[in-house]
Amino acid sequence: MNGVHDMGGMHGLGPVEAEKDEPVFHEEWERRVLAMTLATGFLGRWNIDMSRSMREQMPAAEYLATTYYEHWLWALERLLDANGLVRPDETEGRMRAPRPGQVPASPPAGVAPLLAAEVEAKLHRARGARVDVEVAPRFRIGDRVRARNDHPTGHTRLPRYARGREGTIDRDHGVWVFPDTHAAGQGTRPQHVYSVRFAARELWGAEAAARDAVYVDLWDDYMDPA
Amino acid sequence: MSSHFSDVELRVKALESLLVDKGLVDPAALDTLIDLYENEIGPRNGARVVARAWTDADFRRRLLEDGTSASAEMGFLGRQTDKLVVVENTPGVHNLVVCTLCSCYPWAILGLPPVWYKSAPYRSRAVIDPRGVLRELGTELPDDIEIRVWDSTAEVRYMVLPERPPGTDGWSEEQLGAIVTRDSMIGAGLVGVPAGAAP
Numbered sequence: 001m002n003g004v005h006d007m008g009g010m011h012g013l014g015p016v017e018a019e020k021d022e023p024v025f026h027e028e029w030e031r032r033v034l035a036m037t038l039a040t041g042f043l044g045r046w047n048i049d050m051s052r053s054m055r056e057q058m059p060a061a062e063y064l065a066t067t068y069y070e071h072w073l074w075a076l077e078r079l080l081d082a083n084g085l086v087r088p089d090e091t092e093g094r095m096r097a098p099r100p101g102q103v104p105a106s107p108p109a110g111v112a113p114l115l116a117a118e119v120e121a122k123l124h125r126a127r128g129a130r131v132d133v134e135v136a137p138r139f140r141i142g143d144r145v146r147a148r149n150d151h152p153t154g155h156t157r158l159p160r161y162a163r164g165r166e167g168t169i170d171r172d173h174g175v176w177v178f179p180d181t182h183a184a185g186q187g188t189r190p191q192h193v194y195s196v197r198f199a200a201r202e203l204w205g206a207e208a209a210a211r212d213a214v215y216v217d218l219w220d221d222y223m224d225p226a
Numbered sequence: 227m228s229s230h231f232s233d234v235e236l237r238v239k240a241l242e243s244l245l246v247d248k249g250l251v252d253p254a255a256l257d258t259l260i261d262l263y264e265n266e267i268g269p270r271n272g273a274r275v276v277a278r279a280w281t282d283a284d285f286r287r288r289l290l291e292d293g294t295s296a297s298a299e300m301g302f303l304g305r306q307t308d309k310l311v312v313v314e315n316t317p318g319v320h321n322l323v324v325c326t327l328c329s330c331y332p333w334a335i336l337g338l339p340p341v342w343y344k345s346a347p348y349r350s351r352a353v354i355d356p357r358g359v360l361r362e363l364g365t366e367l368p369d370d371i372e373i374r375v376w377d378s379t380a381e382v383r384y385m386v387l388p389e390r391p392p393g394t395d396g397w398s399e400e401q402l403g404a405i406v407t408r409d410s411m412i413g414a415g416l417v418g419v420p421a422g423a424a425p
Contacts, residue, residue: 005327005328006326006327007326007346007349007350008324008326008327008349008350008352008353008354008377009326009350009353009354010346010350010351011350011351011354013346013347013350013351014346014347015347015362016342016345016347016348016351016359016362016363017342017345017347017362018340018342018363018364018409019340019341019342022340022341024263024264024268024337024338025264026341027235028235029234029235029238029239031260031264032238032239032242032256032260033238034259034260034263034338035255035256035257035259035260036238036241036242036245036251036256038259039251039252039255039256039259040245040250040251043250048381052327052328055328064346067341068329068341068344070234073234073237073238073241076241077237077241080241080245085248085250086241086244086245086248086250090244091237091240091241091244092240094240094241094243094244095236095237095239095240106249107248107249107250111249111250113249113250113251113252113255114251114252114255115252115254115255116252116254116255116257116258118255119255119258119259119262120262123262129308129380129381130308130309130381157327157379157380158379159326159327159377159379161326161353161354171311173309173311173380173382174309176308176380176381193380193382195311195376195382200373203353203354204354208354209357209369209373211370211371211372211373212356212372212373212374212375213372213373213374213375214353214374214375214377215374215375215376215377216377216379217377217378217379217380217382218379218380219380
């Protein structure tokens with residue numbers, strides 16, 4: 001979707017400000033949100049693309065006014081609700097009366113929580129998106145390609161600034177699941193992902209530095225031969 | 227309604243207690259995950275990889291050819307990283323890593339990203355104005371250097387192999403590792419020799 005999350009090339013969002021000696025977390029709740037998001041990911045009810053897609057649903061004004069872990073929390077609550085695990089009214093109720101109520105102590109059938117003892121092993125085993133299947137690549141290194149000028153309303157990883165632009169295949173990363181369909185629960189549609197080199201001037205016009213370039217990782221389905 | 231908890235704190239506490247009560251989350255697993263990402267996985271891992279690449283030409287070659295296997299040799303990666311690509315800074319080329327669409331970052335080797343990396347200003351301008359962004363982060367690059375910006379739009383993760391600074395001949399891997407900064411491995415800075423760091 002053409003959401004505010006797709007912000008490559010925008011102006012007016014302010015200067016980049018680094019914090020000196022920045023801590024890993026600024027608030028305790030950030031720790032909990034990170035961990036809850038990672039742990040519930042192992043419930044197997046949704047995939048990473050569904051997670052990202054959900055974060056992109058946050059209303060634009062709210063997205064810009066909130067922090068990274070607030071985006072995560074917003075999406076986590078909605079993923080839990082959409083999967084019938086935690087309803088919003090349950091959370092609201094618990095916020096008003098933060099005492100355990102009458103809730104079942106065992107998870108729904110077929111759902112197993114990530115246990116502390118499994119954390120290391122499961123993190124090591126977790127394979128995000130690379131697929132061990134043979135799929136013929138549509139492009140070879142050095143090929144000239146044009147990113148498609150598509151504007152899907154669902155999840156996509158083809159940033160707006162690259163659409164319609166011409167680039168060169170720089171590396172072939174192998175075969176990966178396709179986020180557009182994976183996020184929609186429509187299968188993995190495995191295909192090659194490439195690093196595609198776009199000259200800065202192709203993307204940003206004559207004012208850009210002549211030698212600079214942006215490399216974007218793009219799937220077969222995002223491109224046509226130029 | 228007097229409470230010292232903000233709405234977001236209350237919401238997070240409420241959600242966690244519900245998840246625990248419903249058997250969907252093991253609170254000890256949350257603590258383990260937090261400890262891992264707060265204390266164990268961090269930019270020191272990446273710094274050790276860089277220092278080895280600076281002192282071992284064979285390792286450097288393997289790292290640039292296949293960052294995933296080379297980092298795994300050192301016991302890193304494996305944690306939710308399918309593929310790591312290491313891109314090399316040279317006197318003529320400077321690399322910068324960003325994720326314009328969310329905030330993808332090589333967690334396994336650099337830990338969790340700093341706030342500025344996840345911020346709208348960085349995500350929006352790193353691709354269109356890398357020199358301006360670098361200036362704001364404290365690094366001025368000459369006009370004749372080629373800047374390559376790597377937008378992490380897929381599950382491939384990128385790390386920059388910074389240039390070894392002059393004046394470090396004969397330094398040990400450990401001494402070199404100590405001067406490699408997180409920002410230099412994102413391409414958001416260069417490695418310098420801090421005053422008094424000479425062995």
